[in-house]
Structure formats: structure tokens, C-alpha cells
Amino acid sequence: MEYVLVDEEDDCPQLVPIPGKQNISTEQIPVTLITGYLGAGKTTLLNYILTEQHNKRIAVILNEFGEGSALEKSLSVSQAGELYEEWLELRNGCLCCSVKDNGLKAIENLMAKKGKFDYILLETTGLADPGAVASMFWVDAELGSEIYLDGIITVIDAKYGLKHLMEEKPEGLVNEAARQIALADLAIINKTDLVNEEELNQLQETVRSINGLVKIVETQKSRVDLCQVLDLHSFDSKSGARLQEKLQLVKTTRPHLDKNILTVTFEVCGSVFEEDLNIFIQVKNTLFIAKLSVNCCLCRNYQLVIFLQNLLWEKTFKNKDGLVMNVIRLKGIVSLWGKTHQVIVQGVHELYDLEETPQVWSESEPRANRLVIIGRNLDQEVLQQQFIATVLNKKNRD
Numbered sequence: 545m546e547y548v549l550v551d552e553e554d555d556c557p558q559l560v561p562i563p564g565k566q567n568i569s570t571e572q573i574p575v576t577l578i579t580g581y582l583g584a585g586k587t588t589l590l591n592y593i594l595t596e597q598h599n600k601r602i603a604v605i606l607n608e609f610g611e612g613s614a615l616e617k618s619l620s621v622s623q624a625g626e627l628y629e630e631w632l633e634l635r636n637g638c639l640c641c642s643v644k645d646n647g648l649k650a651i652e653n654l655m656a657k658k659g660k661f662d663y664i665l666l667e668t669t670g671l672a673d674p675g676a677v678a679s680m681f682w683v684d685a686e687l688g689s690e691i692y693l694d695g696i697i698t699v700i701d702a703k704y705g706l707k708h709l710m711e712e713k714p715e716g717l718v719n720e721a722a723r724q725i726a727l728a729d730l731a732i733i734n735k736t737d738l739v740n741e742e743e744l745n746q747l748q749e750t751v752r753s754i755n756g757l758v759k760i761v762e763t764q765k766s767r768v769d770l771c772q773v774l775d776l777h778s779f780d781s782k783s784g785a786r787l788q789e790k791l792q793l794v795k796t797t798r799p800h801l802d803k804n805i806l807t808v809t810f811e812v813c814g815s816v817f818e819e820d821l822n823i824f825i826q827v828k829n830t831l832f833i834a835k836l837s838v839n840c841c842l843c844r845n846y847q848l849v850i851f852l853q854n855l856l857w858e859k860t861f862k863n864k865d866g867l868v869m870n871v872i873r874l875k876g877i878v879s880l881w882g883k884t885h886q887v888i889v890q891g892v893h894e895l896y897d898l899e900e901t902p903q904v905w906s907e908s909e910p911r912a913n914r915l916v917i918i919g920r921n922l923d924q925e926v927l928q929q930q931f932i933a934t935v936l937n938k939k940n941r942d
């Protein structure tokens with residue numbers, strides 16, 4: 545069942561079913577976001593994918609939208625080696641702020657005109673915040689869009705990557721290069737021909753210290769095995785089985801350069817207690833309801849919801865220096881009371897989502913909740929304690 549949000553009186557929105565939307569075909573097209581600092585090798589990667597790929601109709605969208613104020617921007621789309629241009633009207637001249645209204649619609653219009661693509665690659669500018677673009681695609685997919693977010697790739701310049709990561713930003717601002725790494729599912733360290741082994745190791749370590757979950761590959765001329773790039777299913781439950789193993793390998797990191805961004809992980813045994821209460825969750829974020837409505841049976845798990853809300857929206861968690869924790873990406877597997885299947889938790893900035901995976905908890909193994917959180921000012925101990933205090937039922941802890 546699909547829902548739309550009807551925001552009647554200020555803060556009490558209601559969900560209303562959209563008639564006739566139930567039977568929408570689920571054949572959605574994956575979109576992969578390609579981020580990376582200026583000159584890292586994004587376009588080289590796109591060209592490589594287009595020439596390597598033979599059995600997919602891939603559309604490449606180059607988001608060359610600068611900071612300028614022009615209302616119309618062109619959208620270059622290349623498909624099967626053919627290049628054409630579309631004109632987009634952007635209200636505020638920046639794709640990340642308007643992708644939902646315009647960018648996505650433009651892509652859908654394009655498909656209506658030119659026939660469906662099998663895959664979409666979207667290159668964002670070196671400075672755009674990929675998190676904003678990513679969350680829009682993510683939410684839209686839940687709302688019945690034809691497109692879903694498959695993964696986020698960042699291309700890093702082996703020679704200048706460290707320098708970009710070390711750039712000091714004014715108080716409160718995140719280093720863009722670090723943020724791109726924090727969000728990524730795959731980091732491609734490109735131009736390895738320009739560095740020696742020691743430099744390469746140092747960069748790898750730094751990338752790993754920011755994002756303990758990201759897969760790192762090294763390339764020259766962005767030549768990477770396509771199965772490492774496409775169809776990653778990083779945001780859906782299809783990654784469930786692999787994810788559990790992967791999460792177990794992740795370690796809490798010590799920040800190397802950007803003092804702030806790091807990865808924190810913890811495991812708490814037991815199941816999250818599912819209160820069978822008809823509590824109306826106080827919601828401030830409309831996108832959140834939109835997402836929860838899709839998984840309505842899970843949202844009753846309000847203790848977990850409260851933990852996530854405190855972490856992502858209320859930002860009530862502080863580290864030991866009193867600095868507010870700020871999450872860029874979150875991933876985990878939780879065990880809900882009464883559910884035989886593992887549940888995936890995903891978060892990008894302030895959005896999060898719970899989804900049951902096809903993976904069943906094994907009878908012989910104790911159930912556990914494992915979270916990996918990437919962001920600023922995180923403290924592993926504090927987060928684990930908060931998780932236990934907020935989420936785990938008392939009965940469970942004793």
C-alpha cells in the first residue's frame with residue numbers, strides 16, 4: 545500500500561492511501577552516485593564503464609550544475625555511446641536541492657521519451673553534498689519512483705587525496721572530501737601510478753579511519769571490475785546476508801586527520817523489545833513518516849525509533865568532550881522481538897529506514913544487534929550505553 549502525507553494542521557500529519565498505486569510494477573532502475581574531488585577521475589570512470597559495458601543500457605548524467613544562479617541547466621545523457629542533451633529547469637540552480645522536483649522528473653521524462661534504461665550513473669560535482677542527493681533518491685524510491693539508489697561511489701586522487709582531506713575548514717564545517725568518504729559504499733583510490741607504496745598505504749589508512757565500512761579498491765585510469773561498482777544494493781535488504789558478515793569485520797576507528805569523522809561500531813546481545821502499543825510516534829520529519837509507512841509493522845518498535853530519533857534528529861547524544869554527535873551514515877542489523885528475520889537499519893543524515901531481510905536468525909546462534917555509525921564526534925562507549933538504555937528491554941538486560 546502506498547501513502548501520501550497530508551499535512552493538515554502544523555505538526556500532526558496523517559497518512560492517506562493513494563488510490564490505485566498498490567499495483568505499481570516494482571521494476572525499478574538502479575542509480576549509482578559517483579562523487580569525488582575535482583579531477584580525481586570521475587569522468588574517466590564513467591567513460592570506462594560505458595566502454596566496458598555491453599549488455600546494459602546505461603544512462604550517464606553529468607551533474608555539472610555549478611553554484612551559479614542560472615535557472616536552466618543542461619543535463620547531458622549518454623546512452624550506448626550516444627550523447628544527447630536535456631534541459632532542466634532548476635528552481636535554485638543546484639541539483640541537490642531540487643533533485644526531487646526536477647532532476648528525478650527529468651530523468652523519468654527522459655525515460656518516457658527514450659525508453660527505459662537499465663542503469664543510471666549520476667556524477668555529482670566535486671563540491672555537491674552527495675548526502676542530500678542520496679537521501680532524495682532514497683526517499684523517492686520508497687514513494688514509488690521508478691529509480692532506486694543502488695550505491696555511492698567516491699573516487700579519490702591517490703596523489704592529492706590526503707591533501708584534500710587535510711584542508712582545514714572553518715569551525716563547524718565538514719571537510720567535503722572526508723564527507724564524501726564517510727557516505728561512500730565504495731572508495732576508488734585512483735591514479736596509483738603517481739604515488740609510491742608508502743603514500744598509498746597512508747591514504748588507505750586515512751580512508752579506513754573515516755569509514756570503517758567502505759570497500760576500498762585501487763585503480764589506474766579508474767579501471768575497476770564492474771561487478772564491484774554496479775548492483776551493490778547498498779540500501780536495500782538484498783545486501784542482508786553479506787551485510788551481517790561485513791558488519792562483524794568493522795572496527796571502531798581512531799580519527800587520523802579530520803579530527804572529527806570516524807566510525808563507531810558495537811554489538812548488543814538480545815532482541816529489541818517490540819511494544820505492542822498503539823503509540824502515535826511524535827514525528828517532526830515528514831520524510832520519516834513517508835519511510836516508516838512502508839514498513840508499518842516495524843515502526844511500532846518505538847524504543848528503537850526513539851534511539852534513532854535521539855541520535856539523528858534530536859541530537860541529544862554528546863561525546864565525552866560535550867560535542868554533539870552528528871551522523872553521516874548508519875548501517876546495522878537488529879533483532880526485533882517476535883521477528884524471525886533479521887532487520888536492516890539504514891541511515892543517511894537524518895533519514896533512516898528499517899527493513900526486514902530475507903535472512904532468518906539461526907536457532908543455534910544468540911541474537912544480537914550490531915550497528916556501524918559513521919559521523920562526527922562519535923563515542924563508541926556512549927553510543928553503546930545509550931543503545932542499551934533506550935532500546936533494550938529491561939527483561940532482556942537482566
Ligand SMILES: Nc1nc2c(ncn2[C@@H]2O[C@H](COP(=O)(O)OP(=O)(O)OP(=O)(O)O)[C@@H](O)[C@H]2O)c(=O)[nH]1
Pocket residue numbers: 580581582583584585586587588589669670699734735736737738763764765766
Ligand atoms: N596519471 C593518471 N592520470 C589520470 C588517471 N585517471 C585519470 N587521470 C587524469 O586525471 C585528469 C582528471 O580526470 P577526470 O576523469 O576528468 O576527473 P574528474 O573527477 O571527472 O574531474 P572533474 O569533473 O573536473 O571533477 C584527466 O586528465 C585524466 O586523464 C590515472 O590513473 N593516472
Ligand SMILES: [Zn+2]
Pocket residue numbers: 638639640641642676
Ligand atoms: Zn544544494
